[in-house]
Amino acid sequence: MILILVAVVVSLVSICAGRYDMSIIDVIKILFSKVLPLEKTWDSTMENVVFRLRLPRILAAFMVGSALAISGATYQGMFKNPLVSPDLLGVSSGACVGAALAILAHLGTIGIQIGAFLGGVLAVTITITMPKLIKNNSSIMLVLAGVIVGGFMSSIMGLLKYVADPETELAEIVYWTLGSLAKVDKGSIAAVAPAIIIAGAVLMAMRWKLNILSLGENEARTLGTNVNLTRGIAIVCSTVLTACSVCLSGTIGWVGLVVPHLGRMLVGPDNTKMLPVTLLLGGAFMVFVDTLARTLTGAELPLSILTGLIGAPFYFWLLVKQRMNIQ
Amino acid sequence: MMLEVKDISYAYDNERTIFSNIEFTLNKGEILTILGPNGSGKTTLLNCLANIFVPSSGEILIKGVPFAELSLRQVAQMIGYVPQIHIPVYGFNVRDFVVMGRAPYMGMFAKPKKSDYDLVDDALEMMEITHLADRPYTEISGGEMQQVTIARAIVQQPDMILLDEPTAHLDYGNQLRTVKMIKKLAQEGYAVIMTTHMPDHAVLLEGKVGILDRSGHMRVGPTSETLKEDVLREVYRVELKLVYIDEVGRIACVASGIDV
Known part of the structure; x- marks a missing residue:
C-alpha cells in the first residue's frame, strides 16, 4: 500500500519537473479535469505538456522499469541465483544486434523497435534450443547456452559497430545501447503495452509456482x-x-538486477509478496531515474549511465546490509 | 499393496548399469531401510521410487497403478519426498516453505489458501516445531531443517514418504530422534522408505531392510532375517559383528578393533 503511494507521488512529482515547470496542484487538477468538471485555471500549453509529453513518458518509464524488475526477479528465482539479470539468456545482446542492424539499414524509429524485439526474441530462442539439441534440460545447460549466445551477439555487435559510419550510425547505435525514453510517443506505447501487460499478468498469476x-x-x-x-x-x-521494454527504451542495465534485491530485502523471498513489490519498486525507480535524466542537465542523459551510477553503489549498500545472509 | 517394484534396473546413458533386478513390495505402515556402500546407487534407486528418474527397465506400481500411467501431480499426491538436507538459496519462512507441499493439489496459477496454511500449522504441530513457523529456513539447524522438510512431505498428504539419508549431517542425538520420528510416521500409517549408512538404524526401525551390494543387486527382507554379519562384511568390506547387547536389549552392529 505504501509502495503504491510512493509510486503515485514519484509520478506526480515527475510530471511537474522539467523544462516547463508546473505546480503539483495544477497537475492534479489537469489530470482530474478529464473525469471531473473542473474550472480551467491553467493554460492549454500546460495541458499539452502533461498529456502529450510527460504522461506518456512516465507511463513508458513505469512499464519499462517494472517489466525489467519482474523479469529479473523471475530469472533470479528460476535459476536459484540472486546474481542473475534479465540478460541471462541473451535477450539484451540479441536486441542490440537487431537494433544496430536496423540502424545500419536506416529503417527509422519503428524499424529499430521491431529490430530490437526480433533480435531479443531470436537470441533467447537460440539459447533455449541449444540444451534441446544436446538433450540436457538442466538449468545449468540453459545458462551456459545463454553465455554462448550473449558472447556471440557481442562479437556481432562489435563487427556492426566497426563497419558503421562513425559520424552518424555509430553514434546512434551507442546512444541506443545506453537507453533513453526521449523518443517514446503514444503510438509506440500503445504498440507494446498489451504485450507487457499480458506477460506481466501471467507472471503475476503464476508467481507462487516460481517459489517451487x-x-x-x-x-x-x-x-x-x-x-x-x-x-x-x-x-x-x-x-x-x-x-518489449528494450523496444521502448533501448537497453537499460542494473534495474533487473538490483530492484529484485531491494524487494527481497523489504518483504522476503516469497514471490507472492516479492513480485508485486518488485513491480512497483521497478516502476517507481525508473520514473525517478528518467526524471533525473531529463532534468539534471540541459541535454538528455542516457538512462543506463544513471541506472549504473545509482544502481552500482546502491547494490553495494544492499550487499552491506545483507552480508550476514549471503554465503 | 501400496508399492510394488517389479524387476527394475537403471543404467546411465544405457551403458553403466547402476542396479538391476530389484524387486520388492511395501505395505501401508511398513518401513524399508536401504543400506549400501557409497556409490552403490541408493540415491538413484530412491530417485526412481520418487519418480525423478525413470527406470531403464521394469516398472513401479503405486496402489496398483504403474507410474507411467500417472501424471507428476498424481504421483506427488501419493508420494512425499524428503531430499537430503541442503541449504537453499532463498530464505523462505518455514511456513512458506512447508506450504509448498500443497503444490500437487494446485494448478499453474493458484496460490495457497488459508485451508492450505491450516494443514501447514497441523503438520508443524505434529512435528513439534510450531516455534519455527516464522523463522527463515536458511537460519535453522540441520536437525530442524530435516523436521521442516518432513512436515512439507506430510502436508502433501501422501501414502508413502521417501527420505534420502535423513540422518546425514546430523549429530548422534538428532540421528536417533529422526529414526524415532520415522517409526512414528509408519505408525501413523505411512509406508516409509529411507536410505542410510548406519546398519543400526535398520535394527532400530525393525521393518524390512534392503541391502544394495557393489554389483547392483539388492537383498530385501525382514531385518531380522536379512541383516547378516557376512552380508554386511562383504558389502562394506570391513570386519564387523552383529552382537546382542543385554543392557539395551537389541542387536547392534559394531566394528572390530582397527589395526593400522
Whole structure:
C-alpha cells in the first residue's frame, strides 16, 4: 500500500519537473479535469505538456522499469541465483544486434523497435534450443547456452559497430545501447503495452509456482510440478517483457538486477509478496531515474549511465546490509 | 499393496548399469531401510521410487497403478519426498516453505489458501516445531531443517514418504530422534522408505531392510532375517559383528578393533 503511494507521488512529482515547470496542484487538477468538471485555471500549453509529453513518458518509464524488475526477479528465482539479470539468456545482446542492424539499414524509429524485439526474441530462442539439441534440460545447460549466445551477439555487435559510419550510425547505435525514453510517443506505447501487460499478468498469476521452481528441478518434480512447462512459460513471459521494454527504451542495465534485491530485502523471498513489490519498486525507480535524466542537465542523459551510477553503489549498500545472509 | 517394484534396473546413458533386478513390495505402515556402500546407487534407486528418474527397465506400481500411467501431480499426491538436507538459496519462512507441499493439489496459477496454511500449522504441530513457523529456513539447524522438510512431505498428504539419508549431517542425538520420528510416521500409517549408512538404524526401525551390494543387486527382507554379519562384511568390506547387547536389549552392529 505504501509502495503504491510512493509510486503515485514519484509520478506526480515527475510530471511537474522539467523544462516547463508546473505546480503539483495544477497537475492534479489537469489530470482530474478529464473525469471531473473542473474550472480551467491553467493554460492549454500546460495541458499539452502533461498529456502529450510527460504522461506518456512516465507511463513508458513505469512499464519499462517494472517489466525489467519482474523479469529479473523471475530469472533470479528460476535459476536459484540472486546474481542473475534479465540478460541471462541473451535477450539484451540479441536486441542490440537487431537494433544496430536496423540502424545500419536506416529503417527509422519503428524499424529499430521491431529490430530490437526480433533480435531479443531470436537470441533467447537460440539459447533455449541449444540444451534441446544436446538433450540436457538442466538449468545449468540453459545458462551456459545463454553465455554462448550473449558472447556471440557481442562479437556481432562489435563487427556492426566497426563497419558503421562513425559520424552518424555509430553514434546512434551507442546512444541506443545506453537507453533513453526521449523518443517514446503514444503510438509506440500503445504498440507494446498489451504485450507487457499480458506477460506481466501471467507472471503475476503464476508467481507462487516460481517459489517451487526456486527449490531446484528434482524437488519441484517431486512436488508434482512440470518443470519444463512452468519454466518455459516463465522464460517466454520474461523474454517478452524484456524485449518489449528494450523496444521502448533501448537497453537499460542494473534495474533487473538490483530492484529484485531491494524487494527481497523489504518483504522476503516469497514471490507472492516479492513480485508485486518488485513491480512497483521497478516502476517507481525508473520514473525517478528518467526524471533525473531529463532534468539534471540541459541535454538528455542516457538512462543506463544513471541506472549504473545509482544502481552500482546502491547494490553495494544492499550487499552491506545483507552480508550476514549471503554465503 | 501400496508399492510394488517389479524387476527394475537403471543404467546411465544405457551403458553403466547402476542396479538391476530389484524387486520388492511395501505395505501401508511398513518401513524399508536401504543400506549400501557409497556409490552403490541408493540415491538413484530412491530417485526412481520418487519418480525423478525413470527406470531403464521394469516398472513401479503405486496402489496398483504403474507410474507411467500417472501424471507428476498424481504421483506427488501419493508420494512425499524428503531430499537430503541442503541449504537453499532463498530464505523462505518455514511456513512458506512447508506450504509448498500443497503444490500437487494446485494448478499453474493458484496460490495457497488459508485451508492450505491450516494443514501447514497441523503438520508443524505434529512435528513439534510450531516455534519455527516464522523463522527463515536458511537460519535453522540441520536437525530442524530435516523436521521442516518432513512436515512439507506430510502436508502433501501422501501414502508413502521417501527420505534420502535423513540422518546425514546430523549429530548422534538428532540421528536417533529422526529414526524415532520415522517409526512414528509408519505408525501413523505411512509406508516409509529411507536410505542410510548406519546398519543400526535398520535394527532400530525393525521393518524390512534392503541391502544394495557393489554389483547392483539388492537383498530385501525382514531385518531380522536379512541383516547378516557376512552380508554386511562383504558389502562394506570391513570386519564387523552383529552382537546382542543385554543392557539395551537389541542387536547392534559394531566394528572390530582397527589395526593400522
